[in-house]
Amino acid sequence: MIDVVQCIADFNSKRDPERVAMKYHNMRTNPFVFLRGTCHLFYERLPKNSIFKSAPLTWNCGDMHLENFGSYKGDNRLAYFDMNDFDEAALAPLSWELVRLLTSILIGAESLSASQYEAYALCETLVDAYAKALTTGKSTWVERETSHGIIHQLLNDLRDRQRPAYLDKRTTAKGRGKNKTRTINIDGKKALAATAQQRAIVTKVINDYASTQPNPEFFEVLDVARRIAGTGSLGVDRFVILVKGKGSPDGNYLLDLKNAMPSTLVSNLKTRQPKWETEAHRVVDIEHRMQSVSMAFLTAVKIGNEGYILRALQPSEDRISLNRNQHTMQELHKTVSCLANIVASAHLRSTGRDGSAIADELIAYGHKNKWRSKLLKAAQECAQQVENDWGVYCTAYDEGAFKVG
Numbered sequence: 001m002i003d004v005v006q007c008i009a010d011f012n013s014k015r016d017p018e019r020v021a022m023k024y025h026n027m028r029t030n031p032f033v034f035l036r037g038t039c040h041l042f043y044e045r046l047p048k049n050s051i052f053k054s055a056p057l058t059w060n061c062g063d064m065h066l067e068n069f070g071s072y073k074g075d076n077r078l079a080y081f082d083m084n085d086f087d088e089a090a091l092a093p094l095s096w097e098l099v100r101l102l103t104s105i106l107i108g109a110e111s112l113s114a115s116q117y118e119a120y121a122l123c124e125t126l127v128d129a130y131a132k133a134l135t136t137g138k139s140t141w142v143e144r145e146t147s148h149g150i151i152h153q154l155l156n157d158l159r160d161r162q163r164p165a166y167l168d169k170r171t172t173a174k175g176r177g178k179n180k181t182r183t184i185n186i187d188g189k190k191a192l193a194a195t196a197q198q199r200a201i202v203t204k205v206i207n208d209y210a211s212t213q214p215n216p217e218f219f220e221v222l223d224v225a226r227r228i229a230g231t232g233s234l235g236v237d238r239f240v241i242l243v244k245g246k247g248s249p250d251g252n253y254l255l256d257l258k259n260a261m262p263s264t265l266v267s268n269l270k271t272r273q274p275k276w277e278t279e280a281h282r283v284v285d286i287e288h289r290m291q292s293v294s295m296a297f298l299t300a301v302k303i304g305n306e307g308y309i310l311r312a313l314q315p316s317e318d319r320i321s322l323n324r325n326q327h328t329m330q331e332l333h334k335t336v337s338c339l340a341n342i343v344a345s346a347h348l349r350s351t352g353r354d355g356s357a358i359a360d361e362l363i364a365y366g367h368k369n370k371w372r373s374k375l376l377k378a379a380q381e382c383a384q385q386v387e388n389d390w391g392v393y394c395t396a397y398d399e400g401a402f403k404v405g
Contacts, residue, residue, distance in 0.1 A: 002044060004389050005396045011040050015235025016226070017405040018192065023234035024402040031390040032065075032108040036231040038389070039063045039088055040264035042100060045385050051374045055093035056357035056365050059286050059350040062088025062265050063232060064097050065104035069339055070319040071154055073312075074293035079158050081142040081151050082291050082342060084317075087233060089286035090265040091273055091355055094347055094365075095375055101343065102126065102379035105336075107386055113324035114332075121329075122336050123379060127372045129337035133344030134366025137359045140345050141292030142338065150320050150327060150335045158318070164250040166315035171223075171242060173249050180249040184225040184242050191225035191240055199224040202239050202257060205301055209310065218253075220244035227256060236261060237306075240313065254313040255297065259306055274354045278307025289353060290346040 012020050027037040035042065039062070046052055061068065061083050070084045102123045105112075109119035133140075140146070144155040167173075170190060171182040186193050194202070203221045210219035220243060227240040237259035245253035260279035276282040280300035288294050296312040322332055344366075352358045357365075365371070396402065 002041070004041065004392045005401055007041055007044070008038060008393065009402070012235055016237070017235075019226075019228060020235035021404040022228065023231060024397065024404065026231055026234070028394060028397050030111060031387055032104065032111055033231060034390040034393060035104060035107050035386050036063075036065060036067065037234075039100075039232050041389060042103075042382070042386070043096070043265055043268045045382070045389070046096070046099070046268065047378050047381050049374065049378050051095045051371055051378060052093055052099070055095035055371065056361045057091055057271060058094040058097070058347040058356050058362070059290055059353065060088075060090060060092045060094070060097040060265070061086050061286075061290060061346070062090055062092075062097075062263055064101040064343070066101070066108055066322065066339075067104075067319055069342065070317060071158060072295050072317050073314050075296050075298070076293055077296075078143055078293070079155055080291075080293055081147060081155060082293075083346060084295070085230075086283050086287040086290070087260065088263045088265055089283055089290075090263045090269065091271050092265055092269055093271075094362075095371070095378075096265065097343065097347075098127070098130065098375055099379050099382055101339070102376065103382040103386060106379060106383035112322050112332075114329075118324065118329060120376075120380075122332060123376055125333045126336045126340045127375060129340035130344050131366045131368075131372060133341045134348070134362045137348065137363045139292070139349040140341060142342060148334065148338070149331055150322070151338055154318060154320050158315075161315040163315055167250065167252055167254070170240075170254060170313075171252070182222065182242060182249050182252055184223045184240060184254075186225060188228075190228055192228060194224045194226050194239065198226070198239070201303060202241060205257070205303055205308070206241060206243065206255070209299070209301055218243065218245055222248070222252065227258075229256075233258065233261075237308075256309075256311050256313050257301075258309050259303075260300075260309050272355065278302060278305075280307025280309045282307075283309055286350075289350040292345070292349070 027034045068085045071081050074080050105122050106119050147155050173182050202224045206219050206221050210216035223242040225240050227238045239257045241255040243253050245251045260283050284300040298311045301308050301310050
């Protein structure tokens with residue numbers, strides 16, 4: 001029997017209290033946010049169903065849900081739409097990946113302004129589209145020229161986004177002309193102040209990384225702050241870094257530096273995992289395997305013995321809205337089919353690596369039918385469990401069980 005309150009409290013006990021308090025507050029909002037913030041609990045609750053043991057092994061992003069897809073600029077400077085969070089990545093049955101995504105649709109029905117019937121229909125579309133994509137044995141990718149509908153509109157809108165406007169939202173400019181400089185906004189929403197010790201540590205890490213790059217001046221550190229972002233990772237050691245980039249003030253770049261924690265899937269898996277230098281190397285290596293094109297500056301660095309993920313923050317980062325009030329059901333079904341293709345392509349792209357199934361196994365699995373209905377049923381069970389756990393959490397939160405510090 002799992003004590004939901006104790007399980008959540010224990011998991012977050014060693015994180016930054018200021019940001020953990022924000023996480024707890026956010027999780028009280030609705031069951032979808034709760035799902036995002038309790039990946040560890042979700043996999044502990046996974047039904048004892050044969051489908052979670054018999055499905056082929058693939059590289060999974062681990063924390064799959066509707067908001068784990070978005071736009072970004074790749075290291076080839078083109079804009080893509082793909083999975084974008086691999087903190088929980090691990091080698092696991094592909095059914096683990098799919099059931100979490102399906103659960104997020106069922107749990108998120110209310111925020112999508114969709115009925116449970118409509119949400120279930122979207123789940124059926126996703127499973128069928130995923131299976132069909134597997135049968136091709138071929139991975140694809142989504143960029144502006146290959147996108148359609150809601151995703152195409154998102155990628156098309158990115159053309160109008162300029163770096164100076166993005167910097168103006170996240171930083172404050174001071175001075176004029178050649179003396180104009182920027183500092184990160186400490187607003188309590190996107191960023192919190194860093195200590196002098198934290199600034200020194202982060203600056204040294206970036207300087208060490210810069211020394212290995214062709215243009216080290218690009219990474220000259222101008223400012224450092226603690227970053228507020230995400231749900232599941234809130235409270236983890238994380239920084240936003242303002243660097244010189246292509247020149248101050250409007251050529252500056254923002255970087256994200258995040259401590260990588262162990263994947264919560266692994267403790268619930270019997271699958272043998274490769275040995276990585278650090279958890280950050282695990283995240284970055286799997287992301288390189290699964291994404292069509294990696295994000296700009298994506299790399300693993302170390303602070304002491306701890307691994308940190310370094311990447312660029314960009315004006316091109318955004319997520320799609322799947323609200324039923326804004327789009328027709330036909331548009332939502334087309335978008336969900338695209339998401340299914342992205343997941344299937346990531347699984348196919350990373351086949352045969354360190355124990356993952358080869359393409360032939362995935363193709364054969366895609367042609368089978370029985371697993372589809374079993375997976376849909378399991379997703380309904382998971383969704384009901386999340387709803388129940390959220391109810392327990394809300395009661396405990398309202399009674400003050402999650403006060404921090």
